[in-house]
Amino acid sequence: MSAERTPPGWSYNPSEWGQRLPIVGAALVGFAIASYLALYQLNVFSTVWEPFFGDGSRKILNSGVSKILPIPDGALGALGYLADAVTGVIGGRDRWRRMPWIVVIFGLAVGPLGAISILLVILQPVLYSAWCTLCLASAVISILMIGPAMDETLASLQYIRQERSRGRSVWRAFWGIK
Amino acid sequence: MWPRIVNAILGIWLMAAPAVLGYTEPAATSDRIAGPLIAMAAIVAISGATRPVRRVNAALGVWLILAPLILGYGWTPAINSVAVGAVVAALSLIRGTVSDTFGGGWSALWSSQQREANEHGR
Numbered sequence: 001m002s003a004e005r006t007p008p009g010w011s012y013n014p015s016e017w018g019q020r021l022p023i024v025g026a027a028l029v030g031f032a033i034a035s036y037l038a039l040y041q042l043n044v045f046s047t048v049w050e051p052f053f054g055d056g057s058r059k060i061l062n063s064g065v066s067k068i069l070p071i072p073d074g075a076l077g078a079l080g081y082l083a084d085a086v087t088g089v090i091g092g093r094d095r096w097r098r099m100p101w102i103v104v105i106f107g108l109a110v111g112p113l114g115a116i117s118i119l120l121v122i123l124q125p126v127l128y129s130a131w132c133t134l135c136l137a138s139a140v141i142s143i144l145m146i147g148p149a150m151d152e153t154l155a156s157l158q159y160i161r162q163e164r165s166r167g168r169s170v171w172r173a174f175w176g177i178k
Numbered sequence: 179m180w181p182r183i184v185n186a187i188l189g190i191w192l193m194a195a196p197a198v199l200g201y202t203e204p205a206a207t208s209d210r211i212a213g214p215l216i217a218m219a220a221i222v223a224i225s226g227a228t229r230p231v232r233r234v235n236a237a238l239g240v241w242l243i244l245a246p247l248i249l250g251y252g253w254t255p256a257i258n259s260v261a262v263g264a265v266v267a268a269l270s271l272i273r274g275t276v277s278d279t280f281g282g283g284w285s286a287l288w289s290s291q292q293r294e295a296n297e298h299g300r
Contacts, residue, residue: 009281014227118218125193125210143218147225151280154227158281 005094007155014152015096023145024088030141031081033134038074053131060132083109099176100156107153114142181269182220188262189217205255208245212238226276239267
C-alpha cells in the first residue's frame with residue numbers, strides 16, 4: 001500500500017501528512033503574524049509590537065516600499081501564507097501523482113514567495129536603516145518552509161517527466177487525468 | 179547538518195556586524211545583502227531534496243572574499259568579510275549525509291534516461 005504511494009526511486013512519500021502538516025502549521029503561524037502587521041498598516045491597530053528595534057517596525061511598515069502595491073505588503077504576505085496553507089492541505093497522500101497541479105502551485109507559493117520575503121529583509125536595513133522584529137520572524141518562517149516543501153514539487157515534476165517519456169500527455173499528467 | 183547551521187549563523191552575523199563592529203557603507207551594504215542570502219541558502223539546503231542549494235554559498239563566499247578589494251573596505255570590515263567568506267565557501271563544499279533518495283533528484287528532470295533513478299541527490 002505505502003510502496004504504491006511512494007514515488008519511484010524515493011525512500012519516502014513527500015505527500016504523506018507527516019510531511020505536509022508541519023508546513024501547513026508554519027504557514028498558519030505566518031498568516032497570523034502577517035495579518036497582525038496588515039491590520040496595523042490598515043490603521044486598525046494604532047501601535048505595533050516591537051521589543052528590540054525602537055521605532056524600527058513603525059518605520060518599515062509605513063515605508064514607501066510597503067505601499068508600492070494597492071494593498072499593504074503585510075496583507076500580501078497574509079494572502080501568500082493563506083495560499084501556502086490551502087494548497088498544502090488539499091489532496092490525499094498520493095497527490096504528487098493524482099494532482100500535480102496543486103503540488104506545483106504549492107511549490108510556487110512556498111518557494112518564490114518565500115524568496116521574495118528575504119528580499120524584503122534585505123531592503124529593511126539598506127533602504128531605511130531599521131529592523132522590524134515581526135517582519136524578520138515572518139521571513140524566517142517563510143525560509144524554513146521552502147526546503148521541506150520542495151521535495152513534493154520535485155516528485156510531481158518527475159512524475160510529469162516520466163509520463164512524457166512514456167509517450168503520454170504532459171497536460172493530462174499535470175491535471176491528474178488518467 | 180552542521181555546515182548549514184554554521185553558515186546560517188554566519189549569515190545572521192553579517193546582518194548584525196555593521197552595528198556590532200561599527201562600520202558603514204560600502205561594507206555595511208554588501209554584508210546586509212549577502213548575510214540574509216547566505217542564511218537563506220544555508221537553511222534551504224538543510225533538507226535533503228534541496229541540498230544542492232548549498233552551492234549558492236560558494237559563490238557568495240567568494241564575493242565576500244573579493245568585495246574588500248572591489249569596493250574598498252577599511253581594515254575591520256575587510257577582515258570580517260574575508261574570514262566569513264572563506265568559512266562560508268569552504269563549508270558550502272561539504273555535502274554531508276543524505277540518507278533519503280529522491281528518484282534521481284532535480285537532474286532527473288532534464289536528463290533523457292531514468293538510469294539515475296537510484297542515485298542520491300547531490
